[in-house]
Amino acid sequence: AAQTTIAVGAHPKGIAVDPATNRVFVGLADSSSVAVIDANTQQVIGTWTTDGTGNTNGVAFAQNKLFLSKRNNARVSVLDAATGAFLQNLSVGNAPYGITAGSTRVWVANFNDGSVSLIDPSTVKLTATTQTSVYPSLIAPLDTYAFVSSWSGGVVELDSTDAIVRTINTGDGTFGVAANSTTQRVYVANRNTNLISRVDATSGTTLSSLA
Numbered sequence: 001a002a003q004t005t006i007a008v009g010a011h012p013k014g015i016a017v018d019p020a021t022n023r024v025f026v027g028l029a030d031s032s033s034v035a036v037i038d039a040n041t042q043q044v045i046g047t048w049t050t051d052g053t054g055n056t057n058g059v060a061f062a063q064n065k066l067f068l069s070k071r072n073n074a075r076v077s078v079l080d081a082a083t084g085a086f087l088q089n090l091s092v093g094n095a096p097y098g099i100t101a102g103s104t105r106v107w108v109a110n111f112n113d114g115s116v117s118l119i120d121p122s123t124v125k126l127t128a129t130t131q132t133s134v135y136p137s138l139i140a141p142l143d144t145y146a147f148v149s150s151w152s153g154g155v156v157e158l159d160s161t162d163a164i165v166r167t168i169n170t171g172d173g174t175f176g177v178a179a180n181s182t183t184q185r186v187y188v189a190n191r192n193t194n195l196i197s198r199v200d201a202t203s204g205t206t207l208s209s210l211a
Contacts, residue, residue, distance in 0.1 A: 004042050006037060006042060006043075006044060007044070008026045008028065008035035008037070008044055009026075009028040009030075009031060009033070009035050009047065010028060010029070010030040010031065011028065011029040011030045012026045012027065012028055012029070012035070013027050013028075013029045013056060013057050013058065014026070014027035014056065014057060014058035014059040014068070014069070014099070015027070015059060016059040016060050016061040016066065016101075017039075017061065018061050018064075018081055021082075022038065022039040022040050023036055023037065023038065023039065023045075023081075024036075024037040024039050025037075025059050025061065025066055025081070026059070027056035027057065027058060027059040027068055028047070028056055029055045029056050029057065030055065031047075031049070031056075032049065032050050032051070032052055032053060032054050032055060032056055032070070032077075033047050033048060033049045033050060033056065034047070034048050034050075034056065034059060034066060034068060034079065034084075035047050036048060036084070046084060048079055048084030048086075049086070050068060050070075050077035050079065050086055050089075051077060051086055051089060053070070053073055053075075054070030054071070054072055054073035054075060054077075055070060055071060055072050056068045056069070056070065056077075057069045057070065057071040057096065057097055057098075057099075058096075058097065058098050058099035058100075059099065060099045060100050060101035060106050061081060061101060062101035062102070062103065062104075062105075062106050062121035063103075063104075063121040063122055064080070064081045064082060065078055065079065065080065065081055065087070065121055065124070066078065066079040066080075066081050067099055067101065067106050067108075067119065067121070068099075069092075069096035069097060069098070069099040069108055070096060071095050071096055071097055071111070072095070074091060074092060074093065074094055074095070074096065074110075075089045075090060075091055075092065075096070076089065076090045076092055076096060076099065076106075076108055076117075076119065077089050078090065078124055087124065088124060090119060090124065090125075090126055091126075092108050092110055092117040092126065092129070093108070093110025093112075093113045093115045093117055093129060094110055094111070094112040094113040095110060095111040095112035095113070096108045096109070096110050096111070096117070097109050097110070097111040097136070097137055097138070098136075098137055098138035098139045098148075098149075099139065100138075100139040100140065100141050100146065101121065101141060102141040102143065102144060102146075104120070104121065104122070104144070105118060105119070105120070105121070105141070105144065105146075105160065106118070106119040106120075106121050107119075107139045107141070107146045107148070107158070107162075108139075109136040109137055109138065109139050109148055109149075110129075110136065111135055111136060111137060112135075114131055114132060114133055114134055114135065114136060115129050115130060115131050115132060115136070116129070116130050116132050116136055116139070116146070116148055116156075116158060116162060117129045117162075118130075118158075118161075118162040127162070128161060128162035129162070130158065130162045130163065130164065132148055132150065132156045132158070132164065133148070133150035133152055133153075133154070133156050133167065134150060134151065134152035135150060135151035135152055136148045136149070136150050136151075136156070137149045137150065137151055137174075137175055138175065138176060138177050139177065140177040140178050140179040140186060141179065142179040142181055142184070142186065142201055143181055144159070144160035145157060145158060145159055145160065145165070145201070146158045147168075147177055147179055147186050147201070148177070149174045149175050149176065149177040149188065150167075150174055151172070151173065151174060151175065152172065152174075153169060153170070153171055153172045153173075153174060154167045154168050154169045154170050154171075154174055155167070155168045155170055155174060155177060155186065155188055155199070156168075157201075157204065165204075166204045168186075168188075168199055168204050168206065169206075170188045170190060170197050170199075170206065171190050171192065171193055171195075172190075172192055173190045173191040173192025173193060174188055174189075174190050174191075175189055175190065175191045176188070176189030177189070179201065184200065184201040184202055185198055185199065185200065185201060185207075186198075186199040186201050187199070194211060195209045195210065195211055196209065196210045197209045197210075198210070
């Protein structure tokens with residue numbers, strides 16, 4: 001298949017999609033902003049700023065809003081996903097890194113203080129913060145649950161209230177994580193072992209590892 005490279009701005013970090021509008025949102029770390037791409041035309045149609053402070057690290061989309069984690073100022077900036085208007089900042093934990101969303105929840109991995117914050121996207125309120133592990137990094141949503149990669153050695157599963165369900169041991173260096181809601185499988189990448197683990201989301205059992 002043909003590939004297209006789209007210039008968006010300096011240091012793109014984090015990406016989210018609005019499936020209803022076919023818009024793709026790319027966080028731009030240096031300018032504390034987000035580039036907006038029309039997926040149909042593969043053109044940048046705008047660049048939206050936040051409050052101009054901090055560096056964007058991750059982007060999540062939920063309920064017609066964008067949530068941008070700001071790693072260096074312990075905040076999440078919220079934008080209107082239709083207009084790009086800056087709505088507000090939310091204070092979360094130290095060094096918010098990965099951020100993801102389900103339909104009714106937004107989870108933020110606070111890298112330096114070992115916690116995950118839960119945001120209600122409808123009210124734009126912080127509803128819980130849970131101590132999870134050393135260096136929580138990235139998050140994959142699965143229905144009303146979240147799977148959080150931890151650099152210290154595993155994946156922490158959180159329920160809809162941000163409470164810990166279990167920790168799945170996938171080794172030191174656990175970083176990338178993705179989930180398939182249809183098959184109820186979680187895929188975990190380990191930077192130290194160069195392995196991808198396939199995990200049963202229902203039981204927490206590692207089914208296989210691929211080099």
